Amino acid sequence: MLKKVLLAYDGSENAKRALEMAIDIASHYAATLTVVEVVDIHSISYVLAPHGPSLDIDRVIEDLRAKASGDIKQCIKIAEENGLVADGDVLEGDPATEVLRHSGEMKADLIVTGSRGLSLWKRLLMGSVSHRIVSESKVATLVVR
Secondary structure (H helix, E strand, C coil), X not given: CCCEEEEECCCXXXXXXXXXXXHHHHHHHCCEEEEEEEECHHHHHHHHHHHHHHCCHHHHHHHHHHHHHHHHHHHHHHHHHCCCCEEEEEEECCHHHHHHHHHHHHCCXXXXXXXXXXXXXXXXXXCCHHHHHXXXXXXXEEEEC
């Protein structure tokens, strides 16, 4: 039986579909829903650093934190409108690592995430967050397209 569902959210269309699926599953099992969105500060800093001092990296990161917080609040609102008990957190670090860590800490029974649908080249170069979560998770994982 599922008691705790963890939704890894990023605001993409697939993540929105994953939210719908997570709500449906959590409702069916009377489970709680936790929503997390991860801000990958290290990758952002690495990518933006070559643009020099003309780009305020701290401001960009703060904007991403605010966006993630707003996304989570919206997800919680939708979940609560559907009769669920829900909460959420903005996490920082490598997305797959942080989702898996949070899953372990909260003792999630299921992780739900959207598929980003990366092209073959991007998948070979960067890897896929959802693929890593599926590969390394110790609990059931559902990837939604």
